Amino acid sequence: MAKFMFVVPPFFGHISPTLSVGGSLLAKGHEVIWVGIQELSASHIPAGGKFIVPHEQLAPYQEAIQQILKMQDDGPKLSGVETLKLALEGTYIPFCRFMVPGVSHVADKFQPDVIVSDCITFAGAITAYLKDIPCVTTTPVPPDVTGDAMQAPKIFEWQQQLIRNLQHEFGIYTDEYVIHSREMNIVFTSREFAGSTDPLPHMRFVGPVKGRPNDTPFDWERLSKVTSPKVFVSLGTLLVDIRKEFFAKLVEAFADEPVTIVAATDPAIFPQWPDNFIVQGFVPQSALMPQMDAVICHGGFNTVNDAFMNGLPMLITPIAYDHFHTASLIENAGCGIKLRYKRLRVPDLKAAMREVLENPAYRQAAQRVRDTFISAGGNDKAVELLETFAQRATNIISIQQ
Amino acid sequence: MDAITTQKKLNSEEIFAILKGFITEVIGEEFVEDMDISRESSFTRDLEMDSIEIVSFSEKVKAHFGEHIDFTGWLSGMDLDQLINLTLDHIIKYIESCQSSK
Numbered sequence: 001m002a003k004f005m006f007v008v009p010p011f012f013g014h015i016s017p018t019l020s021v022g023g024s025l026l027a028k029g030h031e032v033i034w035v036g037i038q039e040l041s042a043s044h045i046p047a048g049g050k051f052i053v054p055h056e057q058l059a060p061y062q063e064a065i066q067q068i069l070k071m072q073d074d075g076p077k078l079s080g081v082e083t084l085k086l087a088l089e090g091t092y093i094p095f096c097r098f099m100v101p102g103v104s105h106v107a108d109k110f111q112p113d114v115i116v117s118d119c120i121t122f123a124g125a126i127t128a129y130l131k132d133i134p135c136v137t138t139t140p141v142p143p144d145v146t147g148d149a150m151q152a153p154k155i156f157e158w159q160q161q162l163i164r165n166l167q168h169e170f171g172i173y174t175d176e177y178v179i180h181s182r183e184m185n186i187v188f189t190s191r192e193f194a195g196s197t198d199p200l201p202h203m204r205f206v207g208p209v210k211g212r213p214n215d216t217p218f219d220w221e222r223l224s225k226v227t228s229p230k231v232f233v234s235l236g237t238l239l240v241d242i243r244k245e246f247f248a249k250l251v252e253a254f255a256d257e258p259v260t261i262v263a264a265t266d267p268a269i270f271p272q273w274p275d276n277f278i279v280q281g282f283v284p285q286s287a288l289m290p291q292m293d294a295v296i297c298h299g300g301f302n303t304v305n306d307a308f309m310n311g312l313p314m315l316i317t318p319i320a321y322d323h324f325h326t327a328s329l330i331e332n333a334g335c336g337i338k339l340r341y342k343r344l345r346v347p348d349l350k351a352a353m354r355e356v357l358e359n360p361a362y363r364q365a366a367q368r369v370r371d372t373f374i375s376a377g378g379n380d381k382a383v384e385l386l387e388t389f390a391q392r393a394t395n396i397i398s399i400q401q
Numbered sequence: 402m403d404a405i406t407t408q409k410k411l412n413s414e415e416i417f418a419i420l421k422g423f424i425t426e427v428i429g430e431e432f433v434e435d436m437d438i439s440r441e442s443s444f445t446r447d448l449e450m451d452s453i454e455i456v457s458f459s460e461k462v463k464a465h466f467g468e469h470i471d472f473t474g475w476l477s478g479m480d481l482d483q484l485i486n487l488t489l490d491h492i493i494k495y496i497e498s499c500q501s502s503k
Contacts, residue, residue, distance in 0.1 A: 079445035080452070081484045152477035155484075324451065342449050343432055 002390035003031040005112035006138075007103055007124025009095060010038040010069060013236075013301055014118050017140050017188045020209040022049055024379045025386065035106050035124075037065060037099055044212065054102025061098040068094060075320035076242055076341075081155075083321060088159060092120045093166050096179075099123035100170065107131060113390045122179040126170055129178040134393035136386065137181040140301055141322050142194035142329055143203075184389055186382055188301075190372035193308075195329060204385055207376030208305035216284045223278065226260045229293040229357050232307075234264040234285070235319075236300035242319065244269045246341070250296070251277070253349040259357070262288060294356050298341065299323030304330065311370045313362030315352050317341040334365035410500050416493045423461040427454050440490040462496070470499050 004025055006018045015036070022032045023046030034040075034051045037058065045051050058065065068091055078086060103123045107115065112133060117124025119139040128135035163177055172178055184202050187194065191205040199205070223230070233250060235243060243265055254261055255274035267279040285306055289295075295307040296315045304326060307314050314336030318327040327338040337352040356362045377384075411419075417440055425433045428448070442448055450458065459472040475495060476484065 079443075079449060079485070081445055081481055085481055085485070152479060152484075154478065154480040158481055340451065343429060345429075345431070 001029050001031065002113040002387070002394070003110060004033075004386065004390070005107060005110055005115050005124075006032070006034045007099070007115060007117045007121050007127070008034055008036045009092075009118055009121045010036060011072075011120075014120065014138075014140050015040065015044075016212070016302065017209045018116065018118065018138055019044055019046060019049075019212065021138075021186075021379060021382045021386070022046055024209075024383045028383060028387075030387075033106070033110055033112075035099075035103050037095060038069075052106055054105055057102035057105055058098060064094065065098060073241060078320065080324070084155070087120075087321070089162060092122060093162060096122040096126060096166060097169070100126055103127045104131070107133065113394055114386065116386070117181070119180060119185070122166065125179050125181060126167070126172070128181075129172060130170060134183065134389065134396075135181045136183065136389055137185040139185055139187040141326065142189045143187065143196070184385065186385060189305075190369070190376045192372040193329060193333060193369050195332065204381075205376050206381040206385070207373040207378050208309065209379045209382060211286050211302070211306070214284045214286060216282050218280065218284050218288065219278065223260075223262070223288075223291060228258045228260050228276065230260045230262060230291060231294045231296060231353070231357075232262045232264075232285075232288060232292045232303075232312075233296040234283075234300075234303045235298050236303060242341075246317075249344055249346060249349065253346045254353070257350070259353065262292065294353070296353075299326040299330070301326065305373070308335070308366060308369045308373055311363060311367035313356040313366050315339065315349075315356055317344060333369055335362055335369055336366070337362075413493045413497060416496050417489065419465060420462075420489060420492065423458055423465075424448060426461065427458050438489070440488065440493065442489050443485075444487040444489065444492070445484060466496055466499065470496060 004022070006022055008015045008018055018034065022034065026032050026046050026048045032049045034049065036051060036053055039053050040051050071086060071090060074086070075083065099121070100123045104127050107127055115124050115128040115133050115135045117128065117135055117137055119137050125135050125137065127133070163179055167178060176182070182202060184204060187203060187205045188208055189205060190207050191199060194205065196203070235246060247263065247265060247269060250261065251270070251274060254276070256276060259276065261277045262283070263277060263279045264283045264285065265279060266281045267273065273279050285303070289306050289310040289312065292310070292312055294313050294315065295303065296317070297303040297307070299316050299318045300323065304314070314330055316327040316330055316336055316338050317340070318324045318338065319341045330336045331338045336356055339348055339352055421438055424438060428450070436447065438448070444450060455476070456473065462472045463470055479487070
């Protein structure tokens with residue numbers, strides 16, 4: 001049996017797949033811990049696992065951490081280049097600085113066989129490099145392999161320089177970038193969907209992993225009486241500020257239209273909803289999806305993956321961060337229509353909805369993506385990869401000793 | 402769209418008016434109404450152009466002012482802060498400089 005130490009950021013979209021894979025590893029008898037920068041509700045942590053926040057080592061940075069977390073709310077207001085700056089220079093790199101002492105401390109006590117470091121949480125990979133511990137990277141979002149028109153040599157150089165400087169701070173003077181594993185990078189989507197035609201051999205696409213069990217109550221009886229096409233709408237867990245504006249547009253577009261909107265949002269944002277809107281703050285999303293005909297979302301990965309696993313066409317309204325990239329992938333794969341949130345017109349919304357519901361090509365394309373997700377292997381494949389990696393790592397160490 | 406290469410050298414007010422027309426075409430009249438576009442408007446932040454819109458804007462600039470105006474090439478030579486702080490005024494000056502170097 002092996003010891004796995006996951007190192008995660010304070011963003012649930014990145015933590016979630018590691019909880020799922022960690023749960024599967026625990027079920028097979030391995031030891032698993034998580035190290036994070038912020039406490040996670042105990043209800044999320046798989047039985048037998050432990051989520052550690054090294055408070056003592058993080059204490060000097062508490063104020064800065066809170067400030068950075070607060071800045072993330074600005075995402076929807078920022079332009080693409082500003083987001084890039086906020087992400088790398090304003091978030092990932094300082095978080096790495098703050099986390100390395102604590103991650104290092106926990107690693108000394110736990111003595112992991114493998115550190116599994118999230119792709120934006122460089123502290124895991126840096127610690128692994130410094131302590132010569134085998135390291136795997138996890139990537140929840142399809143990597144941006146194409147880039148866009150804003151990518152420029154000076155911006156690329158800026159990224160490289162920031163990473164080199166960060167490595168220098170920890171006394172790492174190699175020309176290689178050690179913030180990501182060169183041995184194995186587990187990506188939670190399929191190679192086909194990521195549009196990665198010729199991936200490096202250490203990139204391992206396992207598809208989405210299982211969601212958390214969710215037995216939230218729901219008015220299933222009301223849903224069962226619905227006869228019009230059912231459309232699930234979710235903006236994920238972030239982006240609280242723009243909910244009201246977003247749903248106001250949906251109400252304007254779909255009130256009393258021949259569709260039923262099932263929306264995951266706090267009903268209290270409006271005093272009243274149209275009769276064809278079923279609204280609930282938290283919903284049993286995975287159980288609801290098989291009953292739906294289409295999905296409207298912003299491109300957050302949790303909802304996108306659930307939609308694909310049910311072969312549902314999507315209408316995506318990217319708002320910030322990596323949503324634009326994901327939305328383009330969905331559109332390029334023919335599984336949906338992208339409508340930019342900032343330029344959202346109600347007539348376009350209605351026309352796009354009609355198109356994804358009535359033109360079977362979108363559903364068929366989504367079903368093809370589902371097939372690639374399923375054959376990518378999910379939890380079983382991720383566990384197999386990690387077990388083999390740990391086995392190989394232990395063998396190498398025992399040969400050296 | 403016809404490629405009308407303007408022979409006459411335009412002053413900055415005229416260039417601004419043309420660019421404003423292009424922006425309206427690219428992002429849509431109803432969104433431009435609330436924007437209050439000025440020469441100080443930031444390209445990425447106030448106008449919130451995404452990459453597809455920038456490419457379309459760039460094509461209009463080329464078609465109007467001449468093929469030698471490589472707007473996207475000019476942008477791609479910028480560093481992050483230059484892009485963040487890019488205003489319409491910078492673009493006007495760039496077009497003026499291309500006209501005078503012709």
